[in-house]
Amino acid sequence: MANAPERYNPREQEPFWQKVWAEKKTFETSNDDSRPPYYVLEMFPYPSGRIHMGHVRNYTMGDVVARFQRAKGRNVLHPMGWDAFGMPAENAAMANKVHPREWTYENIAAMRKQLQSMGFSLDWSREFATCDEEYYHQQQNLFLDMLDAGLVTRKTSKVNWDPVDHTVLANEQVIDGRGWRSGALVEQRELTQWFFKISDFAEDLLDAIDRLDNWPDKVRLMQRNWIGRSDGLRILFEIAGEGAPEKTIEIFTTRPDTLFGASFVALSPDHPLAAELARGDAELAEFIAECHRMGTSAEAIETAEKRGYRTALKVRHPLIEGATLPVYVANFVLMDYGTGAIFGCPAHDQRDLDFARKYDLPVIPVVLPADADPKVFAIDAEAYTGAGMAFNSGFLDGMEIDAAKEAMAAYLEQRIVDGHPQASRQVNYRLRDWGISRQRYWGCPIPVIHCDTCGIVPVPRDQLPVRLPEDVEFDTPGNPLDRHQGFKHVPCPTCGSAARRETDTMDTFVDSSWYFVRFTAPRAETPTIPEVADRWLPVDQYIGGVEHAILHLLYSRFFARAMSRTGHMHVDEPFKGLFTQGMVTHETYRDASGDWVAPTDIEFDTIDGHRVARALGSGDPIEIGSVEKMSKSKRNVVDPDDMIATYGADTARWFMLSDSPPERDVQWTESGIEGAWRFVQRIYKLVGEATSVLASDPVMLETDDSRTVDMLRAAHRITAHIDADLAGLRFNRAVAQIYELANAIQKFIPVVAAAPSLDSINALRSAIERLIQFIAPMMPHLAETCWKQLGHTTMACDTPWPEADPAYLAEDVVVLAVQVNGKRRGEIEMPKDAPSDQVETAALSLEAVARILDGKAPRKVIVVPNRIVNVVG
């Protein structure tokens, strides 16, 4: 290339190629395509107004996967959309008097432009926002289908109320007793709410985790714990004496083996029996009221001591003739787990022990640790919860815990109390139904009508969608829909009398629980086209932040099941492969007064090998602080737009993929981005040099220079590595391999230039073309520019992925390390697969080995073929 410019200019090249891809519809995906499908998806963004570095990292990874799979011959679906309902739009409406719709769509337009400037291979023809009428219309259809299928329920229960956002939160959305979004301390309120019956699927959601073998173990474990299966026993305790409102109390336990150590029974303050007893006991009523005031925030729970109120009731011990146990109402017993009642065995449960010490109840050890002496074994301040053998326990004595549990269950199941078996096996889950009612405007309206005569009436399908009204006020807190007379007051669809429209909207997590299905047929007039959904799903590779390990991923797994049950598709697990990427971090800086300072306001220097920072302009000293997740409050945010303007998208993409393993946090550094920039320029220069050498006339046909074969060997070896690394999402390792290839080519170019042969020119062409193809998924614009310069008229992104030729991978000579007593003392070069005795002889003949052996014969020689020899002296 005669007039090739010195430097690569991304400001010219990037928009150019983006325009070409858009015009050629390069990345638009057809549902009818004979190539095998591959669905790669990154978690779609909330349209906050600007993309951040976390988006850049997330979508760059997804784009590498998409472009790689595309080059490997797959029909790739790689869509993008917007998780567009939610509170921030309403907050903006309140603060700036702008309608949430307007605010949201403006943000989407701005962010779409930013994403497009990154050059992602997205199919923009499938784009939608969850606040699009089309989308929430279909979501209302789904809701009604789920209602018909019995997957939706309405119940009155205690709910988490966020006093700042004026709305209800699901359990999953309460973090450390605070609203996940507002951060406000959550209150408990009694409300009637809509629920999805996710707990119906608890068993299946749990079992199927075992088969999600392309998910991180960490996420699988978190989901397992969240579902929280525990196997236990419900046991009936007979109430002793007369005058009690009931004959029995049913408790739940996972430790029936410790029943002989029971010393009390405790009821939840919300237990119906407790309420009944309180009617005749003012003091108990006061105690229960006090418990309710206590709140259930994490802080309240942690600081609350175990407290109980001793009722007049006693129950008979199920096994010990004549023995009775006192019945307490205790503040630590939860009504919505198990039966709301427990038996306490203080010796083997810390909480029960604390309670027993406080109220001076007996502590009877019934599990003996392996080495303990039964005569002296006693419980002091710590309960024994480990393994051991039952003792003090009648027919259980001598059994290990598991056997004792089983024996107790089998025994009690046979006994009849009050007409029922005394015990029944019970599986309990921590997972609760998913409350989806939100008292907000900017969400998907729940399509039902409340009629005093007909009850709950679904909005007829031909009247869908229930549209969000435009004319709403955000001046007062609370739900604008509830104040909107035209929206709220409607005739009953069944009887025609005056009725009330449901004014709650759905939790925005509903929107994100099926968007990945909708992408397969985004304009369908039904929620899905089942055969199309079945073809694409499950998503082959889903990529996003680990913060969604429970909420979003569990809800989506539930939705896939619900949608399968209602016939919208036939795939139970939505995401075959899951990858959770790390965060983007940056150093933090503070000035003398302790205020955070933005990196753009600082200049850096190196003094005595130490980095020092000064404020731009004033020159005041700045303290370099810890590396933290980029956040506005710490002012350590770097704007992707600035990076793209300065270095271009490819440089930002390359930096995001280099060095740090994708699942770990990556630290954004100025030197790192500079390094990426230099590599972009280096590749460009290398291609320029290679191009001129490739154009030279070969002076001979073949070459006897071994460096040509070495070049090909390296190129093919690296091809194999990169292939495996990209398939396994080990981008940082692929990057290292690409550097090696670039280094090898750089050394090879002068070799070819000095003595161009047909052989060496072909080897160089093969190597440099591979290099460009390897960088193509990572730096697509640079790759296209280079590809063109290498004389191609087709695009790099349309070129099949290069293969590694096994002939070049096979080594005929290997270097084996030689150890003496496990210490490396030298190496030998041997033909591949040389017989062990030859290897041994060669190793022993090494001077260093002979010197250390000092004439003595080795005791043993271990030969690991083609790897290592260890001489044991």
Add this chain to the structure above:
RNA sequence: GCGGGCGUGGUGGAAUUGGUAGACACACAGGACUUAAAAUCCUGAGGAGGUAUCUCCGUGCGGGUUCGAUUCCCGCCGCCCGCACCA
């Protein structure tokens, strides 16, 4: 408290099933080019000692298994994450 993960040069990080620790990059130092700087290119480098060949020590700490341990086992120390009155 329960559960899980991590700990390797100045830095980010490599290292198949236990088999040559430190690939690749960043930063650094020296050199070349330049009036000079930037850019670029070349060279060096885990630590200690030695002119060099070389020797010793080295993957948080202490043990163990093994011909051989960053990798497996046991016990500590430190950091990070998740759950948290779930009976």
